[in-house]
Amino acid sequence: MINLVKEKNPMPEQDPMVRNKNFKEVSTGYTEDMAINEAMRCLKCRKKPCTTGCPVRVRIPEFIEKIAEGEFEEAYQIISDTSSLPAICGRVCPQENQCEGVCVQGVKGEPVAIGRLERFAADWHREHFKDEVIEKAEGNGHKVAVVGSGPAGLACAGDLIAKGYEVTVFESLHKEGGVLAYGIPEFRLPKSIVAAEVSKLADKGVKFVNNAVVGMSMTVDELFEDGYEAVFVGTGAGLPQFMNIPGENLLGVYSANEYLTRINLMKAYIPEYDTPIHISKRVAVIGGGNVAMDAARCAKRMGAEEVYIVYRRSMDEIPARKEEIHHAIEEGIKFQLLTNPVAIKGTDKAYVCGLECVEMELGEPDSSGRRRPVEKKGSNFVLDVDAVIMAIGTRLNKLILETTENLEPNKKGGIGADEKTGETSHEGIFAGGDAVTGAATVILAMGAGKNAADSIDKYLESN
Amino acid sequence: MYKIVGKRRLNSTITWLEIEAPLVARKAKPGQFIILRTDEYGERIPLTMAGHNSEKGTIDIIYQAVGKTTLLLDQFEVGDALADVVGPLGKPTEMEGLKRVAVVGGGTGNALAYPIAKGMHDAGIQVDMIAGFQTKDVVILEDEFRAGTTNLYITTDDGTYGEKGFTTDKLKDLIESGNAYDEVVAVGPPIMMKFVCQLTKKYDIKTVVSLTAYMVDGTGMCGGCRVVIGDENKFACVDGPEFDGQLVDWDELIQRNSFYQEQEKEDMSHICRLTGGVRYHD
Numbered sequence: 001m002i003n004l005v006k007e008k009n010p011m012p013e014q015d016p017m018v019r020n021k022n023f024k025e026v027s028t029g030y031t032e033d034m035a036i037n038e039a040m041r042c043l044k045c046r047k048k049p050c051t052t053g054c055p056v057r058v059r060i061p062e063f064i065e066k067i068a069e070g071e072f073e074e075a076y077q078i079i080s081d082t083s084s085l086p087a088i089c090g091r092v093c094p095q096e097n098q099c100e101g102v103c104v105q106g107v108k109g110e111p112v113a114i115g116r117l118e119r120f121a122a123d124w125h126r127e128h129f130k131d132e133v134i135e136k137a138e139g140n141g142h143k144v145a146v147v148g149s150g151p152a153g154l155a156c157a158g159d160l161i162a163k164g165y166e167v168t169v170f171e172s173l174h175k176e177g178g179v180l181a182y183g184i185p186e187f188r189l190p191k192s193i194v195a196a197e198v199s200k201l202a203d204k205g206v207k208f209v210n211n212a213v214v215g216m217s218m219t220v221d222e223l224f225e226d227g228y229e230a231v232f233v234g235t236g237a238g239l240p241q242f243m244n245i246p247g248e249n250l251l252g253v254y255s256a257n258e259y260l261t262r263i264n265l266m267k268a269y270i271p272e273y274d275t276p277i278h279i280s281k282r283v284a285v286i287g288g289g290n291v292a293m294d295a296a297r298c299a300k301r302m303g304a305e306e307v308y309i310v311y312r313r314s315m316d317e318i319p320a321r322k323e324e325i326h327h328a329i330e331e332g333i334k335f336q337l338l339t340n341p342v343a344i345k346g347t348d349k350a351y352v353c354g355l356e357c358v359e360m361e362l363g364e365p366d367s368s369g370r371r372r373p374v375e376k377k378g379s380n381f382v383l384d385v386d387a388v389i390m391a392i393g394t395r396l397n398k399l400i401l402e403t404t405e406n407l408e409p410n411k412k413g414g415i416g417a418d419e420k421t422g423e424t425s426h427e428g429i430f431a432g433g434d435a436v437t438g439a440a441t442v443i444l445a446m447g448a449g450k451n452a453a454d455s456i457d458k459y460l461e462s463n
Numbered sequence: 464m465y466k467i468v469g470k471r472r473l474n475s476t477i478t479w480l481e482i483e484a485p486l487v488a489r490k491a492k493p494g495q496f497i498i499l500r501t502d503e504y505g506e507r508i509p510l511t512m513a514g515h516n517s518e519k520g521t522i523d524i525i526y527q528a529v530g531k532t533t534l535l536l537d538q539f540e541v542g543d544a545l546a547d548v549v550g551p552l553g554k555p556t557e558m559e560g561l562k563r564v565a566v567v568g569g570g571t572g573n574a575l576a577y578p579i580a581k582g583m584h585d586a587g588i589q590v591d592m593i594a595g596f597q598t599k600d601v602v603i604l605e606d607e608f609r610a611g612t613t614n615l616y617i618t619t620d621d622g623t624y625g626e627k628g629f630t631t632d633k634l635k636d637l638i639e640s641g642n643a644y645d646e647v648v649a650v651g652p653p654i655m656m657k658f659v660c661q662l663t664k665k666y667d668i669k670t671v672v673s674l675t676a677y678m679v680d681g682t683g684m685c686g687g688c689r690v691v692i693g694d695e696n697k698f699a700c701v702d703g704p705e706f707d708g709q710l711v712d713w714d715e716l717i718q719r720n721s722f723y724q725e726q727e728k729e730d731m732s733h734i735c736r737l738t739g740g741v742r743y744h745d
Binding site for chain 1: 487550686715
């Protein structure tokens, strides 16, 4: 039986004016009935475009069919075959550009809510199998090191441990998860879920060494000397960018990385934690990506009365996920579009007291195909803010490249690696995720980690 | 966990700790720093290492209990363990080609200048160390400084010990009396480093300073530790912590280091949380 309703089952959510004052998860998740009802919207089409739209090739129609039948655990097992972090992907993947973007139901109505169903299956499993006994794969005696415990590293470690490798993950921070721990806020991805995924990997035998900065605490070459036969580098996007406008070192100007890390990893929103953070009443977040949305929504929850997204193009070009923009607007974030900052103003004590901006208009398309924003001369105005958060992207961290001989960079300055296999110029070193591509998505990083795990397996088998 | 294996009070506010941190000790070099977190609720704070022992797998830190985290740290005793220690971070001190160097320390900064002075001295460089303190009672590590340098000059602001005056006065004397230094290294309060740099600029002597700034990860990710060097923004964690002092924008550095002072003052008024009950480690 197929459910012919054209719209997705709505996701139950906290009221926007309540949730913008707490850090609890925004979406509370489908009930069993909602999940079954939604699963029945799948047309079971022959071509299965959704599966090809998924970077880790989750067998989507199969797991949806199991949900429709009420076989939730089986649904979870099908997802788990190909994805090591389903509870996370169900929450943070840009489904609209992937599986759901190509769903046949989406042609005349809304696509099947694949992401919500994935999340449902993963959450259902976690709630019902709390004392699950994890089976360890039989060891093959070969040691692999994974550098970075973000999505790329976790996916790579998960696949390698299943193949029988002895896997050690080196993390530079005190907590595992990379961007899942320091970047994505609690209200979008509860840290207990990240911790559960990490501890599942640990139960399977993955070793985690935190507070280890590869490139400083030890080099990649030293990992080989220590007996690791292959190394996967998934160190993420790295250094924050600033605009190089006057006033960027005033007190109250943060990179999104710093602002989010203080809040998410260092828990500045919980009074018991010592982490200092500037308490702001009026905040401008520069940028239009998911990171900008996260920073703006955090600022609101930290008590700011007015929070602006300052973006130089229009709503048609804004790169953040639709759902994040929708949630931000619901929560009272103001969008100051076609606006570009030119200077940050400070008080005599060097605290931020305003953001001077200029209005923009869209000209001819540029090399990215998006219409190029052009300044409207003389349209300068000052936005009254006491904090500015820069969310305009990242530069790549050179630490591993500088400390590893014969490891070549790519054109963007990241680690040069084959995008399909993760192979680098250095024998035995594989790389993937943002460290190679620059800032992208959790799921693309996971895909890269999985591909690298396959390549590492082939490489070590042939040696 | 990172166990404390040695603790020694050097004066009423300055304390030396020896901490088990084998991954750090294995690679540490003079000039580098660590980030530590006392416990689950603690801040991550950067501290320059005062020394290390690769064989024992230990590192030394010397801190002055003046802020929230250092006051908490003061509660830890031998046998206790810190939640996290990560490092070594930052670039090591550059010593190549140097033959004669003056190392200037101020207050707690002396303890951080010491591994640089000793490292250079061990490498065969002639090192004159000027160790400045406010008064006799707060003088620390005199024997160590003397053993680890070629010449040691102690100054106190009030003249109760060593020579009366500031470190800059002594440095000026030494330069004027014909000592030719290839480089001056200054570690101490920013205002002292600023004045050292103003002085050495007149004599055209390259001056290296070690900067501390607010930071979170220490690997370049947060960008909180940005400092203006010449016309450029640099990150103290990965580009430093040592920079050409004559290029540092000191006024901005001092301002940025005051960012959370109001908040910290507020927290410090709740002394119970810092030293008693709830937050006391077990």
